[in-house]
Amino acid sequence: MEPMTTVLLAAVPYVADKVGGHLVKDAYERVKGYIKNKMGRDHQVIQAIQAVEAKPDSEGRKLTLNEEVVQAQLHQDKELLQLVESLHHALSQGGVTFNNTTINVGTANHSVVGQNVTIHR
8 A cells, every 4th residue: 555545544533533632733734735625625535534534443544545536646736745744754753663563553543554654855
């Protein structure tokens, strides 16, 4: 899974359950807002993000989001990568641990299977 997608997926439960405080929510909204401004409000990446927000435990929706992020080549946008790096930092401060197989989201009952998360500039 693309590291950018993994970070987004890790943030969804924080934003939905309001357990991550304003730092995670604000960083997530900046990422999402940037993508909306760059790609358009109705772009498939935004639709995929909204689908995951509606059903965060759906493996199919997670895979679709990853596919859309990769297809849109968002990992090549340096400004977006900086925003995702800020979200990654906020998540880390909020108790999310990133390793080779699982992202454990604090005390919430969510886990996201993914790769080691590394944001490259």
